[in-house]
Amino acid sequence: MSQLIQHSHDASLASCLLDELDRRVKLAELCMNHALEQQCWDLVQRYRREVLVVRAEIRRRLNSLEDVPGHVGTRLAEWTDRAVGSW
Template identity: 50%
Template sequence: MILHKCTETELDDRARRAEHHMNIALESRRWNLAQRYREEMRAVAAECARRDKKA
């Protein structure tokens, strides 16, 4: 899903889901997966910041 088409609720859900999966990956020491979910969280945060600047 393209982030700029997501609603605020969908962005929140994506961030929560990414954080949850990142924590599981860290506990399992799956560093590559943890990095991928960390990047997802950063992408969502960047989209939220972009929207805040627009408003």
């Protein structure tokens, strides 16, 4: 049952826009901090997992964007270094 819920959760992440994912991370961090203040360790772990999963999805998407030819991103220096050497 928990695998079904996790799969459903992952599928819902895949359909979210990056702005929504960012909002979910911020909300999970806020909830985690509140749970820390209340010393509710089960909730802290739950929200920490949520933060890690959503951040991983964001990172996965940004990395896949950077792999697209011609994409301007953090790997631009790598691309321009090769392009300059080929001129």
